[in-house]
Amino acid sequence: MADLAINMCGIKSPNPFWLASGPPTNCGEQIMRAFDAGWGGAVWKTLGDPIVNVSSRLGSVDYAGNRMSGLNNIELITDRPLEANFREIYAVKKKYPDHAVIVSLMVESREEWKEIVNMSIDAGADGLELNFGCPHGMCERGMGSSVGQEPKVLEKITSWVAEASSIPVLVKLTPNVGDILDPGLAAVKGGADGLSLINTIKSIVGVDLDNFVPLPSVRNKSTNGGYCGPAVKPIALHMIAALARDPGVKIPISGIGGISTWRDAAEFIALGSTSVQVCTAVMHYGYRIVEDMIDGLSNYLDDKGMRSVNELIGKAVPNYTDWGNLDLNYKIVARINEEKCIGCQLCYIACLDGAHQCIHTRQNPCSAFHGESDHGARPRTEVKPPVMHESSAGGEHVPFIDEEECVGCNLCNLVCPVPACIEMVEQDTGKAPESWNERMSKQLGGFGG
Amino acid sequence: MDKLSENRLETRFSDAKPLYTDSEAQIEANRCLFCYDAPCIKACPTGIDIPAFIKKIATGNIRGAAKTIFEANLLGVSTARVCPVETLCAGACVYNDYDKRPIQIGRLQRYATNRALKMEKQSGRKLFTPKKKTGKKVALIGAGPASLACAAYLTLEGVEPVLFEVGNLPGGLNTTGIAPYKLQATEALQEVEWLLQFGIGIKTGVTVGKDIQLQELLRDFDAVFIGAGLGKDKLPGIPGETGSGRWGATELITKIKTDSGFIVPDEVQQVLVIGGGNTAIDIARELAMLGVPEVNILYRRTEAEMPGYAHELESARKHGVRLQECIVPKEVEESSNGRLVLTVENKNNGKLEKFESDWLVYAIGQEKHAARLSKEIEVNDKGWIVVDEATRRTSHPKIYAGGDCINGGKEVVNAVADGREAAKAMLREWSGE
Ligand SMILES: Cc1cc2nc3c(=O)[nH]c(=O)nc-3n(C[C@H](O)[C@H](O)[C@H](O)COP(=O)(O)OP(=O)(O)OC[C@H]3O[C@@H](n4cnc5c(N)ncnc54)[C@H](O)[C@@H]3O)c2cc1C
Ligand SMILES: Cc1cc2nc3c(=O)[nH]c(=O)nc-3n(C[C@H](O)[C@H](O)[C@H](O)COP(=O)(O)O)c2cc1C
Numbered sequence: 010m011a012d013l014a015i016n017m018c019g020i021k022s023p024n025p026f027w028l029a030s031g032p033p034t035n036c037g038e039q040i041m042r043a044f045d046a047g048w049g050g051a052v053w054k055t056l057g058d059p060i061v062n063v064s065s066r067l068g069s070v071d072y073a074g075n076r077m078s079g080l081n082n083i084e085l086i087t088d089r090p091l092e093a094n095f096r097e098i099y100a101v102k103k104k105y106p107d108h109a110v111i112v113s114l115m116v117e118s119r120e121e122w123k124e125i126v127n128m129s130i131d132a133g134a135d136g137l138e139l140n141f142g143c144p145h146g147m148c149e150r151g152m153g154s155s156v157g158q159e160p161k162v163l164e165k166i167t168s169w170v171a172e173a174s175s176i177p178v179l180v181k182l183t184p185n186v187g188d189i190l191d192p193g194l195a196a197v198k199g200g201a202d203g204l205s206l207i208n209t210i211k212s213i214v215g216v217d218l219d220n221f222v223p224l225p226s227v228r229n230k231s232t233n234g235g236y237c238g239p240a241v242k243p244i245a246l247h248m249i250a251a252l253a254r255d256p257g258v259k260i261p262i263s264g265i266g267g268i269s270t271w272r273d274a275a276e277f278i279a280l281g282s283t284s285v286q287v288c289t290a291v292m293h294y295g296y297r298i299v300e301d302m303i304d305g306l307s308n309y310l311d312d313k314g315m316r317s318v319n320e321l322i323g324k325a326v327p328n329y330t331d332w333g334n335l336d337l338n339y340k341i342v343a344r345i346n347e348e349k350c351i352g353c354q355l356c357y358i359a360c361l362d363g364a365h366q367c368i369h370t371r372q373n374p375c376s377a378f379h380g381e382s383d384h385g386a387r388p389r390t391e392v393k394p395p396v397m398h399e400s401s402a403g404g405e406h407v408p409f410i411d412e413e414e415c416v417g418c419n420l421c422n423l424v425c426p427v428p429a430c431i432e433m434v435e436q437d438t439g440k441a442p443e444s445w446n447e448r449m450s451k452q453l454g455g456f457g458g
Numbered sequence: 459m460d461k462l463s464e465n466r467l468e469t470r471f472s473d474a475k476p477l478y479t480d481s482e483a484q485i486e487a488n489r490c491l492f493c494y495d496a497p498c499i500k501a502c503p504t505g506i507d508i509p510a511f512i513k514k515i516a517t518g519n520i521r522g523a524a525k526t527i528f529e530a531n532l533l534g535v536s537t538a539r540v541c542p543v544e545t546l547c548a549g550a551c552v553y554n555d556y557d558k559r560p561i562q563i564g565r566l567q568r569y570a571t572n573r574a575l576k577m578e579k580q581s582g583r584k585l586f587t588p589k590k591k592t593g594k595k596v597a598l599i600g601a602g603p604a605s606l607a608c609a610a611y612l613t614l615e616g617v618e619p620v621l622f623e624v625g626n627l628p629g630g631l632n633t634t635g636i637a638p639y640k641l642q643a644t645e646a647l648q649e650v651e652w653l654l655q656f657g658i659g660i661k662t663g664v665t666v667g668k669d670i671q672l673q674e675l676l677r678d679f680d681a682v683f684i685g686a687g688l689g690k691d692k693l694p695g696i697p698g699e700t701g702s703g704r705w706g707a708t709e710l711i712t713k714i715k716t717d718s719g720f721i722v723p724d725e726v727q728q729v730l731v732i733g734g735g736n737t738a739i740d741i742a743r744e745l746a747m748l749g750v751p752e753v754n755i756l757y758r759r760t761e762a763e764m765p766g767y768a769h770e771l772e773s774a775r776k777h778g779v780r781l782q783e784c785i786v787p788k789e790v791e792e793s794s795n796g797r798l799v800l801t802v803e804n805k806n807n808g809k810l811e812k813f814e815s816d817w818l819v820y821a822i823g824q825e826k827h828a829a830r831l832s833k834e835i836e837v838n839d840k841g842w843i844v845v846d847e848a849t850r851r852t853s854h855p856k857i858y859a860g861g862d863c864i865n866g867g868k869e870v871v872n873a874v875a876d877g878r879e880a881a882k883a884m885l886r887e888w889s890g891e
């Protein structure tokens with residue numbers, strides 16, 4: 010069985026699965042149960058000057074019957090006394106010396122930072138995570154994302170903590186920035202040992218249409234909150250990859266944002282995460298989800314012949330490149346498996362109205378432009394008289410594809426409800442690979458550049 | 459019009475497919491793939507845009523969902539409950555080819571219509587308002603689904619229809635025939651009441667051909683629609699077929715559904731039902747559900763040849779009904795203890811056998827009585843009124859027809875489609891299109 014143990018800038022953990030700072034890490038009792046369930050580490054609910062919370066604090070996006078595709082919160086940092094938290098940290102570390110306990114912190118002045126860092130170290134923390142990410146409430150008080158959005162301030166505070174700390178320091182980044190490299194590189198400069206991202210995305214999750222109050226409602230008022238859960242995963246993946254591929258970032262990354270399964274985790278690791286953190290999925294289903302995460306990841310690593318999870322870290326990073334390096338001469342077309350097709354014709358309508366009008370049916374004549382595989386080069390200024398298309402392939406309700414017209418966009422494959430019914434098949438164009446950048450540099454060369 | 463008594467045997471039945479809760483409806487609606495050119499629409503005789511109304515349920519637009527249904531089928535309330543969806547829309551759902559449970563279209567339709575009508579009652583905001591009166595008048599014979607659909611459609615278009623109904627209750631077989639675990643008479647009458655408030659006139663207790671003549675209707679109205687359905691239960695034509703304990707199936711079902719105080723006595727321990735259609739299956743299942751310990755259906759051919767639906771027979775069997783194949787009734791006698799002895803021929807071996815029972819129920823079809831209404835309209839050799847496919851017009855230019863009297867007995871939804879198409883044809887005729 011593959012070895013799942015990691016060592017992230019000196020923080021050791023039996024597996025890469027950590028609880029992200031949030032309600033699942035509110036107190037010692039919870040974290041002990043989480044470790045018993047299999048979690049390798051936990052980032053404590055952010056400590057600072059205890060605050061007062063409001064109710065309700067959470068709102069969610071339910072998509073097509075799926076609950077909590079995205080979660081939004083207006084909760085602040087811990088509302089429990091520091092004293093109680095530090096006692097619990099001490100107790101957890103004593104009972105679980107081999108698990109990772111990282112303490113998330115958020116205070117204001119240099120003095121306060123120094124003081125709380127020392128208290129954390131005294132309690133036995135394995136590492137610190139500086140919360141420069143919270144996009145609601147705390148930022149109105151000059152903390153959280155208001156730090157994360159100012160690279161200079163971020164760098165300065167990071168350097169205070171790095172100087173004061175004898176244990177590894179992770180900086181947790183906010184995604185609410187134009188370019189994630191700015192705060193990322195500032196953290197590196199300030200002396201961070203690792204990066205954690207993403208924190209939540211500034212959001213309003215919905216509106217109560219009966220009372221005209223955004224959600225979640227706090228006595229008929231609301232405020233913007235932070236968005237997380239499955240919906241934010243693609244945003245997190247991109248930001249992690251952007252940092253992982255930057256030569257200026259040599260410190261490890263703890264990936265966060267919408268992770269619910271071992272598959273999500275493996276993707277985050279392949280794009281450069283050393284550990285992964287989970288908040289929403291645990292809030293939805295409980296600590297027990299880690300069992301399949303551990304089991305699934307190790308089976309996957311075994312299948313791939315990897316002996317340690319460390320072999321997976323960053324494996325997909327070299328294949329993340331700029332658009333200008335993609336091969337313009339690579340062509341694929343859609344093919345429908347007649348055996349598997351159930352005749353719902355969703356691919357047909359998607360291609361007709363939402364793509365390039367290259368799928369036809371035996372039932373519907375179509376008035377789009379055909380037989381002129383100029384892929385839109387000539388102006389299309391009218392609706393043509395409808396014609397019936399014919400095909401010898403497939404059954405009565407199986408749509409068929411005009412491969413000449415197909416641009417290989419992949420939409421039909423995405424809308425098809427039957428797995429592996431539509432396949433994107435590579436076509437031999439007879440042309441050597443050529444990227445946009447190559448084409449441009451050749452043209453420049455042609456001009457004698 | 460009569461009021462229904464509270465004391466009806468049918469009230470003992472509960473819904474086989476109960477009304478969805480909001481969350482159940484949401485979950486089921488979200489399963490729909492929203493197919494393009496969906497096969498379910500084509501399988502619906504009234505062509506309801508099924509994916510569209512299901513999508514509207516999913517977005518919480520219940521009023522819109524109900525309007526989508528009613529615009530195609532004004533009897534959306536009862537058809538949601540009584541349609542054999544397994545052989546119609548749901549039978550065509552693409553999920554059947556995908557090894558998945560098809561969408562429960564009937565239950566979603568029931569949910570949308572039920573909810574929307576409740577909302578209409580609460581808010582007073584009508585789902586439909588009739589157009590300005592055109593001055594046209596139409597007489598409709600019978601107040602069953604065919605006539606109701608035709609009349610309701612006409613009213614919304616500004617025509618003034620009047621229904622003439624033999625019985626004291628409107629609704630046709632929706633009120634008197636549908637199995638009570640699908641739709642009870644009270645519920646059928648609520649739907650009728652909703653349709654009548656569009657402005658449809660009704661005269662109950664009037665037999666056309668007796669109390670009033672077809673000629674009079676033709677004189678007083680711009681057109682006549684025949685929605686007279688089928689007649690009395692047919693008898694097998696064997697010695698001893700009538701007498702106590704011997705019932706026609708629809709006669710017995712009507713008693714269960716609408717008669718005050720009718721009961722199946724405890725002494726009735728064994729019942730034989732003769733027939734192989736859905737009526738035979740229905741009455742057998744109803745009696746079994748009412749507690750008759752032994753109910754046997756005797757069918758003259760094999761199970762595979764039965765005109766009744768396989769899914770209905772399967773449900774009946776779950777309630778203990780049994781089927782005897784290849785049995786032809788020959789004679790009925792009364793035994794000394796007052797029980798019935800039925801002599802039959804078993805076609806498997808050609809031998810004569812005897813079955814004892816307390817009751818005997820004939821479910822071998824109904825008479826075609828509509829043909830008797832007028833000599834002027836063409837009737838085919840099966841006794842069905844002949845109509846033009848596109849207009850539902852009979853051989854008489856002012857007489858239209860629809861429902862069981864033109865198809866020999868199909869489903870409620872076919873009657874509704876006929877009624878609507880006839881109404882449309884009349885309107886086209888008058889507008890000169
Ligand atoms: C036992 C049974 C169960 C059924 N179950 C189902 C089911 O589950 N689902 C389904 O879709 N279909 C079912 N059907 C079929 C369905 O009920 C009919 O197809 C449908 O009711 C036909 O509608 P209609 O308007 O043509 O006729 P009917 O419903 O028969 O209505 C005809 C009306 O005309 C009246 N009438 C007749 N002659 C005259 C006259 N001369 N003057 C005045 N009034 C007259 C009658 O009293 C009656 O009210 C069932 C039928 C039976 C018998
Ligand atoms: C209710 C709630 C409270 C949170 N509180 C904190 C916090 O105190 N400190 C912090 O750094 N992040 C906090 N987060 C952000 C999470 O740690 C995490 O970065 C984010 O939710 C994305 O991960 P996920 O998609 O797995 O939930 C909170 C998230 C939620 C939902």
Ligand code: SF4
Nearest residue numbers: 490491493498551552
């Ligand atoms: S066939 Fe089934 S899945 Fe497709 S639109 Fe109709 S109900 Fe929905």
